[in-house]
Amino acid sequence: MNPEPQDVIVKTVCRLLAPFIQLFGLYVIMHGHSSPGGGFQGGVILASSYILLAVADGIDVVNRRLSLKMLTGYMSTGVLLYAGIGVVCVLLGANYLDYGILPVTEPRSVGMLVIEIGVGITVMAAVLSIFRDLLTFE
Amino acid sequence: MKLLHLIATSVTGLLLLLGSLDMPDTGDPESPAAIHVSPRYIEDGFEETAVPNMVTAVLADYRSFDTLGEVTVIFTGALAVLLILRRTREEENA
Numbered sequence: 301m302n303p304e305p306q307d308v309i310v311k312t313v314c315r316l317l318a319p320f321i322q323l324f325g326l327y328v329i330m331h332g333h334s335s336p337g338g339g340f341q342g343g344v345i346l347a348s349s350y351i352l353l354a355v356a357d358g359i360d361v362v363n364r365r366l367s368l369k370m371l372t373g374y375m376s377t378g379v380l381l382y383a384g385i386g387v388v389c390v391l392l393g394a395n396y397l398d399y400g401i402l403p404v405t406e407p408r409s410v411g412m413l414v415i416e417i418g419v420g421i422t423v424m425a426a427v428l429s430i431f432r433d434l435l436t437f438e
Numbered sequence: 439m440k441l442l443h444l445i446a447t448s449v450t451g452l453l454l455l456l457g458s459l460d461m462p463d464t465g466d467p468e469s470p471a472a473i474h475v476s477p478r479y480i481e482d483g484f485e486e487t488a489v490p491n492m493v494t495a496v497l498a499d500y501r502s503f504d505t506l507g508e509v510t511v512i513f514t515g516a517l518a519v520l521l522i523l524r525r526t527r528e529e530e531n532a
Contacts, residue, residue, distance in 0.1 A: 333489045338497065340508075372520070379513050382506055397502040408487040412498040419509050426516035433523040 306356050314356035321337060322350035329420040345425035346361025346420065362428075365379055365398025371429045382415045 304321025306314075329342030354362045386397040389411075394401035462469030479496055489495045497505055 332494050332498075333491050335491065336493070338494055365456070375513055375516055379509055382509055386502075386506070399504070401498065406488040411465045412489060412494060413504070414454050415498055415505070416494075419505070422458055424528050426512045430519045433519050435531055437523045438525075 311356045314352050318349045318353050321352065322346055324414075325349065325420075325424075329416055330413070331417045333412065339416040340423050342416075342421025343420040344427055346424040347354065347431070349427050351431055354431070354435070359432060362432070368432075371425045371432070374421050374425035374430060378418040378420070381418030381421070385411055385414050385418075411435065 305381075317433045318367035323387035325348075327387045328337035328345055329339055329428065331343070350362050385399070387399050389401055390396050392401045392403075399410075401407065402411055403409045459464065464469075466472065479492060479500065483492050487495045487499050489499070517526045
């Protein structure tokens with residue numbers, strides 16, 4: 301895709317905004333326990349920051365930062381993290397995804413945090429991958 | 439054949455409508471879901487999970503299998519788009 305080059309003001313504002321949007325996305329993922337939020341919402345916010353960069357600077361800039369192989373890897377890593385926590389619980393002697401057995405303080409809270417991170421990674425990579433595939437399809 | 443489809447759809451729709459008549463009203467405090475599942479989440483959720491956000495506790499702990507399925511659905515959706523739309527280098531050269 302070779303869109304019209306954006307105005308320098310649009311480019312600068314988008315570049316300035318992207319890190320703050322990403323920080324907010326991470327906050328929404330990590331804070332899903334105690335305030336509205338969670339992996340799905342935070343993952344979409346993270347993906348939206350990259351989509352903003354793609355709109356301003358072109359998809360190549362995003363590809364340089366997050367290659368296609370990495371995106372597919374992230375997508376699988378998130379699901380693996382989620383399912384892996386379940387397997388860890390089984391290995392420790394509890395039911396699948398029964399976080400109470402994890403050897404940390406407040407194990408259920410920690411287990412939820414880990415799966416929220418997994419969800420966030422998968423949603424971010426999946427949304428970005430779909431956006432990129434639709435954009436570059438001829 | 440079209441008539442058969444119409445009859446099958448109408449009968450199924452009528453049966454579903456009939457079934458919905460027996461469902462509890464929205465927000466009915468006497469409905470089965472409201473008399474034993476919801477109170478447990480509301481009253482014991484914090485002690486059991488140490489997570490102040492009740493929605494997250496239900497979504498990620500009590501209904502964790504459901505959320506695992508949701509993530510897998512998103513993953514599968516992205517994979518399907520990838521398989522249909524993405525061109526490999528060999529295909530581009532062909």
